[in-house]
Amino acid sequence: MAKKGAPPHWDRRMRQRLVRGEAAALGELYDRFASLVHGLAHRVLGDERAADRITREVFAHVWEHPDAYDPRQGPLRSWMASLTHRIAVQRLRSTGTAAQARDGQGSPEALELRVRRASAAARADYIVHSLPAPLRAALELAYFQRRDYRQTAADLGIPEDEARRRLRLGLQLLSTAHDTDSPGTPPGHGGAA
Amino acid sequence: MKGRSVVEHHVLKSLLGAWALAACTQEEAVAVEEHLGGCGDCAEEALRLREAVGLLHRPDSLDLDPGLRTHVLDGCLERRPPRIPVPGWAAAYDAETARLDALLRDMGDSEWHAPVRLRWFAGEDATSRRTTVAGVIAHLLSVDGLVAVALGLDDPLGDAGARADRPTPAARTEAYWRASHFPPTRSVRTPWREQTHALVRTVSFTGEGTGGPTVPYGDFELPLPDAMLDRAFECWVHAEDIARAVDYPYGPPAPRHLHGMIDLAARMLPGVLAARRRAGLASPARARHLVTAGEPGRSLRLEIEGQGGGQWLIPLDSPGAVGSAEHEVAHVVLDGPEFCRLAAGHVAPREAVAGQVGDREAIRDVLYAAASLSRM
Secondary structure: OOOOOOOHHHHHHHHHHHHHOEHHHHHHHHHHHHHHHHHHHHHHHOOHHHHHHHHHHHHHHHHHOHHHOOHHHOOHHHHHHHHHHHHHHHHHHHHHHHHHHHHOOOOHHHHHHHHHHHHHHHHHHHHHHHOOHHHHHHHHHHHHOOOOHHHHHHHHOOOHHHHHHHHHHHHHHHHHHHOOOOOOOOOOOOOOO | OHHHHHHHHHHHHHOHHHHHOOOOOHHHHHHHHHHHHHOHHHHHHHHHHHHHHOOOOOOOOOOOOHHHHHHHHHHHHHHOOOOEOOOHHHHHHHHHHHHHHHHHHOOOHHHHHOEEEEEEEEOOEEEEEEEEHHHHHHHHHHHHHHHHHHOOOOOOOOHHHHHOOOOOHHHHHHHHHHHOOOOOOHHHHHHHHHHHHHHHHHHHOOOOOOOOOEEEOOOOEEEHHHHHHHHHHHHHHHHHHHHHHHOOOOOOOOHHHHHHHHHHHHHHHHHHHHHHHHOOOOOOOOOOOOOOOOOEEEEEEEEEEOOOOEEEEEEOOOOOOEEEEEEEEEEEEEEHHHHHHHHOOOOOHHHOOOEEEEOHHHHHHHHHHHHHOOOO
16 A cells, blocks of 8 residues: 555665665655654654654664665555554553653553554554545545535445445454554554564 | 345445444434344444544644754764765755745645745846746746756756756746646646755765856856755745745744855855946946955945844955955845845845945945845
């Protein structure tokens, strides 16, 4: 589900340039992925400044270890998303644990639940981001614009049964955000450094 | 009976997504819910899809703080110094194009067609040309193309670029606008952004020195580092034009970048002054003898206040002369943004808010020369 305009060739070339230590490549990497990284971090941590910090950490990690990304494992976009997810969840857990130790607030179970919820939310954002455009368009109309499936079908110029199919399939894909053994598991690809 | 319920099961199952989103009729919802009572498969899926709806979330339309880019990149480069850095003189261009791109990313289709008036100063008068937001980006693409061509990259104008009589910024822009049958749309963003990235990438390989090619602008030429500063300045000026047209806030460049842009303008002033004098637009040189190149000459002290500001001594009688405090005949004080508006042709020289003491003719000449730095 690579995004349009990001062919695997671009990913391979970017990795090469980063390994070579080209600062201009780092700028291009930021321009392409900063809003994804910042958005996911914000979804997990719910805080602007914390998301800024995670963004700094993620790009620093990629810049220092560009060869950790293996293009054969999948698109750079998914890899960046997994990495962000992992670092943001780690942060959520460590700040939660620190708060417990400091003022005895909350239980480990409550923290685990929070981590699990934040994880699922971030995975869901990523899934929505990467959904095929027709499914995303149908969900957008039905959920955000409050159109029923008949109106959605009319808006998209598709038969009503096709609109029903897209809404159901879109939600089925989205529901996989809940599927995880441990809340730290990144979406899609593992192996983020 | 059995057959009918199989059909029903099939139809109702297909409705589960719409049901979970409350995007079906009341009657359909009731039918689905009745069916769920007796069908474990569907009930399980219905629960799952309802939970999925809970994960839908309007993307926080968080505008990334434009200042974050510099922080993130600087932090990275400190931890691992680059083997191929972006030259210092290209940093302003890198930052300004990223800022403008962030502004463009959030704009709706219709905003791309918002009217924009490009303003500059020609000879003694303010002049302007009407276009749209997309037209401004096409303008930046065309003129940045001068640097691209000088570096051996593709000309965004293609053959039309070669056909323009003189490759001035205005001629190239008009050629680009003419060459397309339709007014530019938001689709111009991608080629513009790809070219800006290609420029930063390519100049990184020419190194920090000034060994690169000079960039011909038709009527004059600039060394590559100055051309990149000039393009950064233009990018900012036009980003402001766009931001005003669509009513978005837009701040000034980082102080160190602003300083580089002001410094370039200050360095170009003596040459522009001489050209205006040749054209009879500025008062004649006052030196009793021609000032020998490299010698101190009659000077104006240009003081720019605020972040990114500083002081410059502008030699008045010859571009070859050296600014000199001993030969100072006038002193002008402007704040940074006001000076940039003047140099961009957005404010008339006689309306520029400037503190001034000394030779009034010298002051007038320098303010007009600053305005003449502007072009389409």
